[in-house]
Amino acid sequence: AQSVSQHNHHVILSEAASLELGCNYSYGGTVNLFWYVQYPGQHLQLLLKYFSGDPLVKGIKGFEAEFIKSKFSFNLRKPSVQWSDTAEYFCAVIYGGATNKLIFGTGTLLAVQP
Amino acid sequence: DTGVSQNPRHKITKRGQNVTFRCDPISEHNRLYWYRQTLGQGPEFLTYFQNEAQLEKSRLLSDRFSAERPKGSFSTLEIQRTEQGDSAMYLCASSREPGNTEAFFGQGTRLTVV
Numbered sequence: 001a002q003s004v005s006q007h008n009h010h011v012i013l014s015e016a017a018s019l020e021l022g023c024n025y026s027y028g029g030t031v032n033l034f035w036y037v038q039y040p041g042q043h044l045q046l047l048l049k050y051f052s053g054d055p056l057v058k059g060i061k062g063f064e065a066e067f068i069k070s071k072f073s074f075n076l077r078k079p080s081v082q083w084s085d086t087a088e089y090f091c092a093v094i095y096g097g098a099t100n101k102l103i104f105g106t107g108t109l110l111a112v113q114p
Numbered sequence: 115d116t117g118v119s120q121n122p123r124h125k126i127t128k129r130g131q132n133v134t135f136r137c138d139p140i141s142e143h144n145r146l147y148w149y150r151q152t153l154g155q156g157p158e159f160l161t162y163f164q165n166e167a168q169l170e171k172s173r174l175l176s177d178r179f180s181a182e183r184p185k186g187s188f189s190t191l192e193i194q195r196t197e198q199g200d201s202a203m204y205l206c207a208s209s210r211e212p213g214n215t216e217a218f219f220g221q222g223t224r225l226t227v228v
Binding site: 042044090092099101102 | 170207217219220
């Protein structure tokens with residue numbers, strides 16, 4: 001079945017620490033990959049996306065993600081987190097097809113302590 | 115605000131009652147998606163429209179659920195004979211196709227069935 005796994009459900013970091021959130025998907029064909037963020041009380045917003053080309057993708061607010069096809073992974077990274085990065089992060093995948101429906105992971109709740 | 119708008123933001127209803135939610139997508143977006151999110155989970159796809167045509171429905175969408183997009187603009191999601199298990203956040207998203215463009219999400223309607 002098409003699915004997305006996020007390994008970390010809760011992450012607590014101090015400001016300036018580095019962040020890496022894991023994401024793996026289950027399908028070996030064509031995929032489009034996304035990371036969404038949901039700040040407290042706000043709607044889901046796109047952080048970054050990968051469709052093709054350079055597997056290292058830069059997003060907003062200093063986030064980046066690397067697509068590693070051989071590992072079916074699309075991990076999110078940020079070298080130095082800030083308190084304002086406290087949010088829930090969702091990895092999502094569009095598996096090959098016409099619908100463009102997103103399959104989401106269960107999310108990772110990140111708390112950054114000042 | 116030119117984003118995706120959902121109404122109401124919150125709905126409390128008694129079990130067995132019918133409820134209807136509305137989604138107004140971004141005006142030039144021809145695709146509209148409904149997702150459901152429960153606590154501790156990522157959003158799950160329910161259904162999507164290309165203009166006024168409903169092109170896919172998830173198995174999660176029981177026969178008590180119906181969605182419409184009569185003029186290819188706003189959409190409604192109705193739940194008949196609500197059950198406690200229907201309690202969730204109902205999210206709407208829209209995008210412009212063709213092309214793998216970003217889906218923009220609304221803030222959701224939180225349904226509580228008591």
